[in-house]
Amino acid sequence: MTASPDGQGCLSVEVWRGRDEGRFQTFAVPHRANQTVLDVVTWIQRHAEPALAYRFACRVGVCGSCAMTVNGRPRWTCRTHVSKVAGANGRLRIEPLRNLPRIKDLAVDLTPFFEKWQRAQGRFTPTRSRAEPLAPVSPESPARKAADAGIECINCAVCYAACDVVGWDPDYLGPAALNRAWTLVNDERDGDRRGVLRAASAGGGCHSCHTHGSCVEHCPVGLNPTAGIAGLKRRSLLDLVGRGVP
């Protein structure tokens, strides 16, 4: 780390420039206390390279739009502190997420990611109109607990970028879409739980998972998509004898 005017030193930051073809461009960025990787990227765009393309919105770990590859690992950059990833030498290498088409620099096209949510039928099918009273759902029921365990996904695609099977098999739905399907299969209010189960266990679905656990390892909000996918596998086998969905 080199000295900076405030005495805290400079980070050496390599940033991917271009699309599939491109190169790393190195920037010296002032190191600050409590600085996040997103702060670093924003500093570069505002002070060094206005043409740098990247994506972010909320900056507080809710919107899931700022994920990038940082020193080889997919991370949510707004909640990743530089001090945790840069090491003693103050070096960062920032690239776009794996397994998604690149648009420019650090921005990737999330279309395949969200199309697979639809293929997995990752959408709620209502059974009541807004004129009817709310459905009573016991938070203590095993199904609701299973749904709650996976419901906080922020759609950041970190798990999708971390998954080896997604990299091998372009048909594979990926951890996030299957995790969403698992929450719906366990949602007693959903009107087509069997349809969700069948969509999630069709070709490229839950049975393609190798249980590597990379999604669990990298999920920034601590979800366990692998457990949900294992649940989908079990339910799809029970569905062969008509007992997949209660």
Add this chain to the structure above:
Amino acid sequence: MTPARLYLLQRATALILAPLVLVHLGLILVAVEGGLTAAEILGRTRGSVGWGAFYGLFVVAAAIHAPIGLRNVIHEHTAWRGRSLGVAMAMLGLLLAGLGARAVIAVVAAP
């Protein structure tokens, strides 16, 4: 066949194969270390319903298990997809079953 059925078949045959493979490997060690000749081995296996059932089950399980696994590997690591892959793997299963049945008959059937 649906992915769920293929998954079930592959896991079920793996459960069957695991103990059978261990017994088979143990048997090889016993036969080699014990110095049994081919004639002595055939003397024990010919006409044996037990060994016929053991290796018959082994062949059926392997003929189902291997093509499903190979299909997954090919699907993940090559561009080969679709019905032609499924047909080719079904033919591989039949080939394994045929070759295995021939071997079982050779050691179990009376001369």
